[in-house]
Amino acid sequence: MAKRTGQVRAITLKQVAEAAGVHASTVSRALNPATRSMVVPEVVDRVLAAANALGYRPNLLAAGLRTGRSHLIGALVPDIANTVFSPILSGASDRLASDGYSIVVADVGTNPARHLELANQLVARRIDGFILATVSRDDPVVDFCLDQHLPAVLVNRAEERRRISAVVSDDALGMQLAVDHLVELGHARIGHLAGPETISTGFLRRKGFYDALEVHGLPAGDYPCEAAAAYNREEGAKAARRLLDAAPGITAIVAANDLLALGAYDVAAERGLSVPGDLSIVGHNDMPLVDMVAPPLTTVRISHREIGRAAADLLLQQLTGGESSTRNVVLAPALIVRGSTAPPRAQSRLRNQQRGAG
Amino acid sequence: MAKRTGQVRAITLKQVAEAAGVHASTVSRALNPATRSMVVPEVVDRVLAAANALGYRPNLLAAGLRTGRSHLIGALVPDIANTVFSPILSGASDRLASDGYSIVVADVGTNPARHLELANQLVARRIDGFILATVSRDDPVVDFCLDQHLPAVLVNRAEERRRISAVVSDDALGMQLAVDHLVELGHARIGHLAGPETISTGFLRRKGFYDALEVHGLPAGDYPCEAAAAYNREEGAKAARRLLDAAPGITAIVAANDLLALGAYDVAAERGLSVPGDLSIVGHNDMPLVDMVAPPLTTVRISHREIGRAAADLLLQQLTGGESSTRNVVLAPALIVRGSTAPPRAQSRLRNQQRGAG
DNA sequence: TGCTTCTCTGCAATCGATTGCGAGAACGGA
DNA sequence: TCCGTTCTCGCAATCGATTGCAGAGAAGCA
Known part of the structure; x- marks a missing residue:
């Protein structure tokens, strides 16, 4: 009697048509606001009533097959769980949902060979567009989208030749804010804990850091910089050790990312350096909970949700308006000053090192 | 000359058939491992060669329409960005991807009215199954899935009548571990900072807390408990204030969630109570970075990625094996002892309060 | 050789919605 | 009354892959 397995059979357009006493094509037109004017109001009412009574829901797979538009957006991210x-x-899902689009997520991981494979899989699903949150500076998926004329938007990273629209945080401004803040506090010897060169933010923030120091006329010889192999605490700590070994005179570190900054915290603790007494540290991103660490991290806040929303906006414009001119949306970050930065203490670093070694 | 808009037209089954000199149905059979044996190897090779040469990718929308299986899984979550x-x-995406399934995420937010609406939208996409990460104890989507015979798996919460498979952490065990640890340290007056009663983890962890105290034969009168209105720091702080006001004698707090625990940190700081000297605090979940706060939080670790993976497993079994017996997978949490718990100091709370007030 | 049984492949229907085209009704003007 | 528009609506093709059915040919058997 009861169905053992398999869903309840859904109501189809044809059944609604039968119930309303009209042809399926009429139902289709009556239900679509764009074509509703082709049907007399009286019939529209009858169709709507029948559709409601039966609880009709159009099969988006069938509609997608016919129209070529699946109303699905593919998102390629390196790690869904990353903050x-x-x-x-x-943010993107929120914006897209209000226009009837859903997001299919593909966690591409770090293996670049998988990127194209997963992109192809999404194309096989006939997704209408891509949100590319992949991080590497030269990404084959970008060319892939260009070749196939697939609508796409980059987030967190712009395409150097500006062939694809992008939404990014102003990394140069972020670094400028961080450096300005430290210079104002009196720091003159500032080091940079960079992200991997192959990752766009790693590259751009490093450049931003140099440019920011330039503005203050700080001497080129005092720009120590070490790049972490990955954006995590362990690699951040390793790079921080190299940085402090290579440039023991620095009184402040600007990190390309909060996790790297926390790696620097670990190293400071190792070496008996107090933060911010002996060493000021600035992060980037304002991840959740960095206001709870000891000391609370001064960092550059980026509204990632806003970035997602803006990316969805750009993509929708491409999809609906046919707006095809590529453009970059640059969101301004803000410096959040907390407890990890303070004026430098003269000689304090040395004193502490001795105390730590004793 | 160049296409202004619209994607490059994709290769279809028919084109492959033409290239291989066979009928489309033969191509379909040759490409599908399950039906490949119906085609002679020589033809299979020819078809595969043609498909590869043309870069053929089957249109999953069309296949889904015909077979009724979209190979899409819908995930309903209250907040994608939540850690x-x-x-x-x-974890779920990872597991599903290896079987050719993709995840469509729907951020349902807190508005329960939206739940059914979004669930319906996913059904319209002909998703093959649901992963329900929604949190409220009575969720209309559960009945919805049952009514429509839609395969579904709950995560982080079981269905009380066991009508749907679920993957959960053992909340009772988690609370037992926390309480055991505190009792071992010498605490006798322990309070509970509970989650909202309407949320399943809030309810179950509270129950687990009581049961755990019972095991140690601790008197019923000493079970102070305050429930937060939501799982966040602010509400956690509010509830912690109520808890400390109502039961000033407690020397330890077991929180239903890390964020609530951090709210308790804030209140401890407010009142000049040192953690763990005057007050030990235990969290739940082991969110990223809680090892970096001051003091590092002792908490019950749940592997959420593992939960996602297990949920995907259960769902795939339902989808492919036809395994329809509902079952619950219970994963064991682990206590991670860090710096926020210590033996109670006799009278220390009082002393500190006086110092704080002075 | 004649008959059955298999094996392989092609034919055509099908999934459910959309849409170009044309038929018929309604209407206005002469 | 007749003709040309305009407005509604139905017909049927279409999107691309899957699959039940049947037919062609080969193989097996007497």
């Missing part, structure tokens, strides 16, 4: 990417997804 | 749900998604 940078998940708010981006959330 | 609890994003690893669940990540």
